Amino acid sequence: MGHVMWWLAAALLLGIVEVGTVDFVFLMLALGALGASIVSAFGAGLTIEVVVFSLVAVLGLVLLRPWIKSRLARATPDAKTNVHALVGAQALVLSDTDAWDGRIKLAGEVWSARTEGPPLSAGTQVTVVTIAGATAIIEAADLTQAPDTSHDDSELPKGKSL
Secondary structure, eight states, rough: OOSSSHHHHHHHHHHHHHHHHHHSSHHHHHHHHHHHHHHHHOOHHHHHHHHHHHHHHHIIIIHHHHHHHHHHHSSSOOOOOOGGGGGTTTEEEEEEBBBSEEEEEEEEEEEEEEEEESSSSTTTTTEEEEETTEEEEEEEEOSOOOOOOOOGGGSSSSOOOO
């Protein structure tokens, strides 16, 4: 029963790391450590514990992890996160924007922006085409769509309103 607590501590730490990564690699290692703690509780030696840890972790990585990842992918199809979720979003030009520089209000934050088309003046509604590093590439919004009324006119430069 000498290594049970060490293996359980390792399983707990690996589980905590998995929560941060959500890639299921550390989960398989945690399962391996859990398996090693079980055989340790039955009095197995360190060699057997390491073998069980290795087998459970490798089998989990090879067999269980791909299945879990495919189930997760089917359950959350096309879930866009981070900057990918901002592509196609509406924004408001805060300062004149051209091919080199500008500022927009996007998702409640001020972003640097540039346009690959004609310059856009402050107060213009725009659509995010892509994100390049920390810069939003924008174009004038399609005016046939209903205007976005969720903004506050206090965000506009002086003398501008929608």
